[in-house]
Amino acid sequence: MHLPLSTLVALLPLYLSATVSAQGPSGSGKTTRYWDCCKPSCAWPKKGNAPNPVRTCDKNDQPLNDGGNTRSGCDSGGSAFMCSNQSPWAVNETLAYGWAAVNIAGSNEAAWCCACYELTFTSGPVSGKKMIVQATNTGGDLGNNHFDIAMPGGGVGIFNACTQQYGAPPNGWGERYGGIGGKNECAGFPAALKDGCNWRFDWFQGADNPNVNFRQVACPAAITSKSNCVRQRDVIDQTPTGPSTVPTWTP
Numbered sequence: 572m573h574l575p576l577s578t579l580v581a582l583l584p585l586y587l588s589a590t591v592s593a594q595g596p597s598g599s600g601k602t603t604r605y606w607d608c609c610k611p612s613c614a615w616p617k618k619g620n621a622p623n624p625v626r627t628c629d630k631n632d633q634p635l636n637d638g639g640n641t642r643s644g645c646d647s648g649g650s651a652f653m654c655s656n657q658s659p660w661a662v663n664e665t666l667a668y669g670w671a672a673v674n675i676a677g678s679n680e681a682a683w684c685c686a687c688y689e690l691t692f693t694s695g696p697v698s699g700k701k702m703i704v705q706a707t708n709t710g711g712d713l714g715n716n717h718f719d720i721a722m723p724g725g726g727v728g729i730f731n732a733c734t735q736q737y738g739a740p741p742n743g744w745g746e747r748y749g750g751i752g753g754k755n756e757c758a759g760f761p762a763a764l765k766d767g768c769n770w771r772f773d774w775f776q777g778a779d780n781p782n783v784n785f786r787q788v789a790c791p792a793a794i795t796s797k798s799n800c801v802r803q804r805d806v807i808d809q810t811p812t813g814p815s816t817v818p819t820w821t822p
């Protein structure tokens with residue numbers, strides 16, 4: 572096919588937009604862990620392009636149906652908290668589902684709120700295992716391509732609503748950054764957070780901030796049924812995939 576150069580140049584942007592934007596972001600990145608009990612940032616109205624914000628819960632872990640308008644338990648006088656069921660779980664031996672605070676290089680909160688990313692761990696004991704996380708939060712202390720995976724007992728970080736919600740120690744359970752040091756400490760956790768706490772030492776093998784390769788994927792319906800947040804179509808088809816409940820795998 573011989574086309575004048577001017578035609579080829581005119582078509583180039585179309586070609587690029589079709590190949591680049593049909594995928595969404597991917598690359599390599601880092602992880603950390605946290606559980607601060609705060610209302611996540613994507614739980615405010617009109618953050619991403621999803622009709623509903625991320626579901627939050629009251630102090631007793633009951634869903635708030637507030638349209639996303641309740642102040643965070645991390646702010647003075649606030650009473651919206653992260654729901655305990657936004658804890659990670661094992662789907663099978665090599666796949667887990669969960670949630671994370673996210674920072675994607677060159678992107679912004681509006682583009683990642685409620686988007687899902689398939690992480691393939693590339694270091695530590697979980698190397699080769701995969702986890703699909705939905706972005707529910709961001710963080711001023713996150714670097715580029717950084718996934719701060721939500722797991723109870725992972726450390727409260729900058730903010731802490733766990734003392735208010737569950738009577739956790741003043742700096743949360745364990746170290747402020749990194750959280751508790753062993754599975755035995757999960758036994759003393761509030762009932763609703765025990766499974767998520769144990770997950771870190773079972774399926775996740777106590778991995779300490781492993782690196783990842785990541786790519787954006789459509790969210791599993793088993794994740795969005797808990798968060799109640801589904802992006803509308805943008806760079807990829809965001810229709811949730813698979814069954815709306817997926818049981819926890821046990822060895």
Ligand SMILES: *[C@@H]1O[C@H](CO)[C@@H](O)[C@H](O)[C@H]1NC(C)=O
Binds near residue numbers: 662663665666
């Ligand atoms: C885990 O589940 C995923 C998704 O259903 C599947 O693709 C994968 O093959 C499963 N792996 C194992 C080891 O069963």
